Amino acid sequence: MVDRELIERCRRQEPGAFDELVERTHRQVYTLAVRLVGDRYEAEDVAQDAYLRVHRSLRGFRGDARFETWMYRIVANAAMNHLRSRRRFGEPSAEPELLARPEPQADPGDSPSHDEVQDALSILPVGQRAVVVLKDVYGFTCEEIGGQMGVSTGAVKLRLHRARRRLKDHLYGVAAEERHEGVKERLASYVEDHRG
Amino acid sequence: MAEFDGELEVHLATCPECSGELARYREVLMAVGSLRDVPVEPPPGLPHRIMAHVHGHEALWPDRILGLARDRRVRVAAASVGGALVGAAAIGIIWWRASHRDVARDRLTA
Numbered sequence A: 001m002v003d004r005e006l007i008e009r010c011r012r013q014e015p016g017a018f019d020e021l022v023e024r025t026h027r028q029v030y031t032l033a034v035r036l037v038g039d040r041y042e043a044e045d046v047a048q049d050a051y052l053r054v055h056r057s058l059r060g061f062r063g064d065a066r067f068e069t070w071m072y073r074i075v076a077n078a079a080m081n082h083l084r085s086r087r088r089f090g091e092p093s094a095e096p097e098l099l100a101r102p103e104p105q106a107d108p109g110d111s112p113s114h115d116e117v118q119d120a121l122s123i124l125p126v127g128q129r130a131v132v133v134l135k136d137v138y139g140f141t142c143e144e145i146g147g148q149m150g151v152s153t154g155a156v157k158l159r160l161h162r163a164r165r166r167l168k169d170h171l172y173g174v175a176a177e178e179r180h181e182g183v184k185e186r187l188a189s190y191v192e193d194h195r196g
Numbered sequence B: 001m002a003e004f005d006g007e008l009e010v011h012l013a014t015c016p017e018c019s020g021e022l023a024r025y026r027e028v029l030m031a032v033g034s035l036r037d038v039p040v041e042p043p044p045g046l047p048h049r050i051m052a053h054v055h056g057h058e059a060l061w062p063d064r065i066l067g068l069a070r071d072r073r074v075r076v077a078a079a080s081v082g083g084a085l086v087g088a089a090a091i092g093i094i095w096w097r098a099s100h101r102d103v104a105r106d107r108l109t110a
Helices: A004-011 A017-037 A040-060 A067-085 A114-122 A126-137 A142-149 A153-172 A181-193 B002-014 B016-037 B046-058 B060-070 B072-109
Strands: none
Touching (some): A004 A017, A004 A040, A017 A040, A017 A067, A040 A067, A040 B046, A067 A142, A114 A126, A126 A142, A126 A153, A126 B016, A142 A153, A153 A181, A153 B016, A181 B016, B002 B016
16 A cells, blocks of 8 residues: 555655655556566656656646556556567457367356456457456556557447457356357446346 | 345345355455565565666767667768758748848839
């Protein structure tokens, strides 16, 4: 957690204040960066770039949002720029591990473990993974995500829908008998408003 | 949308296969959401490298200006541009004064 006092000290450019901010927050920043870019080395570049932006923008932080939320937006933005610069947003036309029916990772009725979910996330195409991480892990809105990725809200929702379906299929396997496809197609979106 | 949801809910109430599918989606969403509390361990020395990166870049801008000022070629170019500007301004002033002098002389002779 970053308290108000530390932020003020950083804004006054007190010696050691920004170091303390980095020390306290780098785990969260690195974690988000790894989850977005899917590579530990690239995540370090993203984290460094994000902190440079935080350092330059701290004077403009007015405290309307929580500091962590503000910082996550900067990290997400840095990650998106990083991914764009590597032209990795195009969805691959064929992904053998996804086209093949995956072996279920979790037993029906069991909650998947963190490692299983992490593995499932890692097989998603970059664009889908970014959307599901920002929306379902960090609580960004589809509008915010669209703004950061430079795509429409509709495109974000579509990627989210596909990502959730792929995650579910990877974790639980695809039912051998595909019935009621129309209904199942709507469940990935329906579940968000009816978490139960 | 509410109408569609209503239809869907009626179907879910009577179809164990689709309600099971919905339960799996809920599990997935909960499991994905819980990742927020699970940090990925950063590599050792990351805070130090971050600070080096930040300080390195923040120092770059003043250093770059000083570096340019120290470059003899840049100084010569700046002096040439400055000289050309001063010359152009001097010519402009002379031309302006001469044209005003001609106008004043014409008025006196008229």
